[in-house]
Amino acid sequence: xxxxxxxxxxxxxxxxxxxxxSDALKQTLSGREVRKLPTxxxxxxxxxxxxxxxxxxxxxxxxxxxxxADVINVSASASSVGKGExxxxxxxxxxxxxxxxxxxxxxxxxxxxxxxxxLEEAGTQVVNAGDGMHxxxxxxxxxxxxxxxxxxxxxxxxxxxxxxxxxxxxxRSNVHLLRTLGAEVVLVAPPTLVPAGVREWGAxxxxxxxxxxxxxxxxxxxxxxxxxxxxxxxxxxxEYSIHYGLTExxxxxxPDHAVVLHPGPMLRGxxxxxxxxxxxxxxxxxxxxxxxxxxxxxxxxxxxxxEIGA
Amino acid sequence: xxxxxxxxxxxxGEGDPVDLLVEDGVxxxxxxxxxxxxxxxxxxVAGRGAVALPGFVDLHTHLREPGREDxxxxxxxxxxxxxxxxxxVFAMANTDPVADNAVIVEHVRRRGAEIGLxxxxxxxxxxxxxxxxxxxxxxxxxxxSAAVRVFSDDGKCVDDPLxxxxxxxxxxxxxxxxxxxxxxxxxTVGAQAHEGPNAARLGLVGWPAxxxxxxxxxxCMLAEHTGGALHVCHVSTAGTxxxxxxxxxxxxxxxxxxxxxxxxxxxxTDELLDSYDPVYKVNPPLRTDDDVRALRSALAEGVVDCVxxxxxxxxxxxxxxxxxxxRPGMLGLQTALSVVQQTMVRSxxxxxxxxxxxxxxxxxxIAGLADQGRPIAEGEPANLALVDESASWxxxxxxxxxxxxxxxxxxxxxxxxxxxxxxxxxxxxxxGEVRA
Numbered sequence: 200x201x202x203x204x205x206x207x208x209x210x211x212x213x214x215x216x217x218x219x220x221s222d223a224l225k226q227t228l229s230g231r232e233v234r235k236l237p238t239x240x241x242x243x244x245x246x247x248x249x250x251x252x253x254x255x256x257x258x259x260x261x262x263x264x265x266x267x268a269d270v271i272n273v274s275a276s277a278s279s280v281g282k283g284e285x286x287x288x289x290x291x292x293x294x295x296x297x298x299x300x301x302x303x304x305x306x307x308x309x310x311x312x313x314x315x316x317x318l319e320e321a322g323t324q325v326v327n328a329g330d331g332m333h334x335x336x337x338x339x340x341x342x343x344x345x346x347x348x349x350x351x352x353x354x355x356x357x358x359x360x361x362x363x364x365x366x367x368x369x370x371r372s373n374v375h376l377l378r379t380l381g382a383e384v385v386l387v388a389p390p391t392l393v394p395a396g397v398r399e400w401g402a403x404x405x406x407x408x409x410x411x412x413x414x415x416x417x418x419x420x421x422x423x424x425x426x427x428x429x430x431x432x433x434x435x436x437x438e439y440s441i442h443y444g445l446t447e448x449x450x451x452x453x454p455d456h457a458v459v460l461h462p463g464p465m466l467r468g469x470x471x472x473x474x475x476x477x478x479x480x481x482x483x484x485x486x487x488x489x490x491x492x493x494x495x496x497x498x499x500x501x502x503x504x505x506e507i508g509a
Numbered sequence: 510x511x512x513x514x515x516x517x518x519x520x521x522g523e524g525d526p527v528d529l530l531v532e533d534g535v536x537x538x539x540x541x542x543x544x545x546x547x548x549x550x551x552x553x554v555a556g557r558g559a560v561a562l563p564g565f566v567d568l569h570t571h572l573r574e575p576g577r578e579d580x581x582x583x584x585x586x587x588x589x590x591x592x593x594x595x596x597x598v599f600a601m602a603n604t605d606p607v608a609d610n611a612v613i614v615e616h617v618r619r620r621g622a623e624i625g626l627x628x629x630x631x632x633x634x635x636x637x638x639x640x641x642x643x644x645x646x647x648x649x650x651x652x653x654s655a656a657v658r659v660f661s662d663d664g665k666c667v668d669d670p671l672x673x674x675x676x677x678x679x680x681x682x683x684x685x686x687x688x689x690x691x692x693x694x695x696x697t698v699g700a701q702a703h704e705g706p707n708a709a710r711l712g713l714v715g716w717p718a719x720x721x722x723x724x725x726x727x728x729c730m731l732a733e734h735t736g737g738a739l740h741v742c743h744v745s746t747a748g749t750x751x752x753x754x755x756x757x758x759x760x761x762x763x764x765x766x767x768x769x770x771x772x773x774x775x776x777x778t779d780e781l782l783d784s785y786d787p788v789y790k791v792n793p794p795l796r797t798d799d800d801v802r803a804l805r806s807a808l809a810e811g812v813v814d815c816v817x818x819x820x821x822x823x824x825x826x827x828x829x830x831x832x833x834x835x836r837p838g839m840l841g842l843q844t845a846l847s848v849v850q851q852t853m854v855r856s857x858x859x860x861x862x863x864x865x866x867x868x869x870x871x872x873x874x875i876a877g878l879a880d881q882g883r884p885i886a887e888g889e890p891a892n893l894a895l896v897d898e899s900a901s902w903x904x905x906x907x908x909x910x911x912x913x914x915x916x917x918x919x920x921x922x923x924x925x926x927x928x929x930x931x932x933x934x935x936x937x938x939x940x941g942e943v944r945a
Contacts, residue, residue: 309831399706
C-alpha cells in the first residue's frame with residue numbers, strides 16, 4: 200500500500216512497524232537540542248485541510264519538518280477552494296506542483312480514498328488526516344503508541360471508548376487498530392450515538408458506563424461534537440454528562456493501572472471532569488507528544504520507501 | 510401507405526418465429542412466413558429469432574431539459590430510450606425551470622415530438638417549484654396540449670401530509686396519477702447511503718429504510734381515504750414491499766396504488782460503496798442483498814407493478830467529486846432490459862410475458878396510455894422492442910447515447926440486447942443505431 204487511508208485493513212505487522220519506528224524516533228530525539236533528522240530532505244509534503252484543525256495540522260507540520268521535508272500548508276479558506284475549484288483539481292494541481300505526499304483533512308467521508316484514486320497516476324502519496332465520520336488513522340496510531348508506553352503489549356487488554364461513536368472517525372479507526380493489535384474494545388454510548396450495524400465491528404457495545412469501569416485497562420473519552428448535534432441525539436448536555444461524563448467518582452472506579460485518553464479538543468465539565476483530565480493517569484498531553492513521532496514514522500514508512508502493508 | 514416487414518421474431522419469446530407486416534403503424538398481419546416480398550415493403554427488419562415485446566414504457570426518466578443540457582437533452586435521452594427498447598418515456602419535472610406549468614410541459618412534449626424517437630410525456634410537478642407547499646396548476650397542465658397524466662415532485666418527497674392529501678384528492682377530478690418519491694426528509698437529513706453496517710463502517714450518514722416505508726404506508730392510507738391514484742416511485746426496501754403486499758391484500762379499498770422498482774435496486778447493493786465512487790450514489794440508495802431479493806420477489810408477484818429506470822444523467826463535474834458532494838442518480842435507459850433479463854429472467858422469476866408486463870403493459874396502464882403496452886396482435890399499434898436474448902455485451906458508459914456517462918454497470922457484462930425498436934411502425938433504433 201502506498202497510502203495511509205484507514206486503520207481498517209492495516210495489518211498488525213505494518214502497524215507494529217510504524218509504532219516501533221515511532222518509539223525509536225522518540226528515543227533518538229529525546230534530550231536532543233536540535234530535533235531534526237535529514238531523512239526526508241528534498242521531499243515535499245503538502246497538508247490540505249478543509250476543516251479547522253490546530254492540533255492535527257501542527258502535528259503533521261512538525262513531523263514533516265523534523266524529518267527535514269519541505270512542508271507546505273494549504274488551508275481551505277486561503278486556497279482556490281473558496282473559488283469553487285473541485286477537490287480533484289486542487290489535488291492534481293498540488294501534485295503537479297511537486298507534492299510527493301498530500302496529507303488531507305476533509306469533511307466528506309472517503310475524501311482521502313478519492314484523492315488516492317485521482318493521484319494514482321501521478322504517484323503522489325496520500326495520508327488521511329481525518330475524513331468526515333470515517334477514519335483518522337494517525338490518531339489511532341498515536342493512541343496505540345501511548346497505550347503501549349503505559350500498558351505494554353496491547354493483546355488481551357480491554358479498552359473502553361465512551362461517547363459519540365456515531366460521528367467519530369477516531370472511534371472507527373481505534374476499533375480497527377486496537378482489534379488488529381489484539382485488544383478487546385468496548386464502546387459505551389447512548390443508543391442514539393451508536394451506528395447501525397456496529398456489532399459487525401467486533402467491538403462490544405454497552406449503554407451503561409459504570410459497570411464497565413472496573414474491567415478497563417484504558418478509557419478513551421470522545422468529544423461530544425456539538426456542531427454535529429442537529430438531531431435530538433440526547434435530551435441535554437446535563438443528562439449526557441450525568442450518564443456518560445468521566446467524573447472523579449467514575450474515574451475512581453478504574454483499576455490503578457488504567458489510563459485515560461482524550462483525542463481533544465476537550466469539553467471540560469461535559470464529557471470529562473477537569474480533575475480527571477489533569478490527573479496523573481491521564482495521558483492526554485502524552486498523546487499529543489506521541490502524535491508527532493507517529494506521524495514522523497508514517498511519513499518515513501511512506502516516503503522513505505519502507506512500505507506500510509495492505 | 511408505409512409498410513415494414515419484421516421477419517422471424519418470437520412474440521413474448523414463445524413458439525416458432527413468425528413474421529409481422531406493419532402497415533401505417535399498425536400490425537396488419539401476423540403469421541408464419543407471410544410470403545411478403547421485400548420489394549413490396551419499404552423496409553425489412555430481420556428478426557433472426559429475436560424475442561418480440563411490446564415497446565417499453567418508462568414511468569421515470571430524467572431528461573434534464575430545460576436547464577442541464579450538459580447532462581442530457583430530450584434528443585440524447587430519446588436516443589438512449591429508443592436504443593433501450595422504449596417507445597414511451599415520462600420525463601420528470603425537476604428541470605430548471607421546474608415543469609410546474611403548462612409552458613414547460615408543452616415545451617418538453619413538443620421537443621419530444623420533433624425528435625420523434627420515443628413518445629415523450631412530461632411529468633408535471635405536484636407542487637409549485639417542487640417546494641412541497643402549494644399545489645402546482647395540475648389542471649392547467651393536464652388540460653394543456655401536453656395532456657399531463659402523471660404528476661410528481663420526484664427528487665423530493667411531498668412530505669407534508671396535508672399537501673399530499675390535497676394532491677390526491679384534487680387529482681381525482683383530473684383522472685391523473687400522483688407519483689411519490691417516498692422519503693421522510695426529517696429522517697434523511699444529510700443521508701448518503703443505506704443505513705446499515707456498510708454506511709456505519711464507511712462513515713456515511715445513513716438513509717434508514719423506515720424513511721421510505723412510513724411515507725408509503727401513509728400515502729396508501731391517504732389514497733384510500735381520498736380515492737386518488739398513487740404511484741410509488743423507486744421502491745427500494747423489503748419493508749416497502751411488505752407495506753404494498755399488505756395494501757394489495759385489501760382489494761376492496763377505494764383508490765389505486767401502484768409501484769415501480771428500478772433496475773439498479775434489482776441488481777446492485779451498498780457493498781459497492783467501498784470505493785466511495787459516486788457513480789453508485791443514488792436516491793433512494795443502493796440497499797442490501799435481502800432488499801434486492803425481496804424486490805425481485807415483489808416484482809415477480811405483482812406486488813410491485815413495474816420496472817422504471819429513474820434514468821438520471823449527471824455531468825462529470827457532478828460525479829467526479831467526493832461522495833458527499835456528488836449528485837445522486839445513474840443512467841438506466843439502455844441497460845434496463847439487460848438488467849431485467851439478468852435479475853428476473855435468468856433467475857426464473859419472470860418469463861418474457863412477465864417482462865412485457867413489467868416493462869410495458871403495467872406502466873402503460875398506470876399512466877393511462879391507450880396505445881402503448883398493447884398485445885402483439887393484428888390490429889394493434891406496432892410499438893415493439895426486439896430482443897436478442899442470447900446476446901451479451903459489456904457496458905461502457907461513454908458509448909451510451911446519453912450526454913452523460915454515469916453508468917453503474919461500467920465494465921459489467923450483461924445479457925440480452927435490444928436489436929430494434931419500432932414506434933408506430935417506424936424503426937427508431939436498429940443494430941445499435943438510432944434512426945431519426
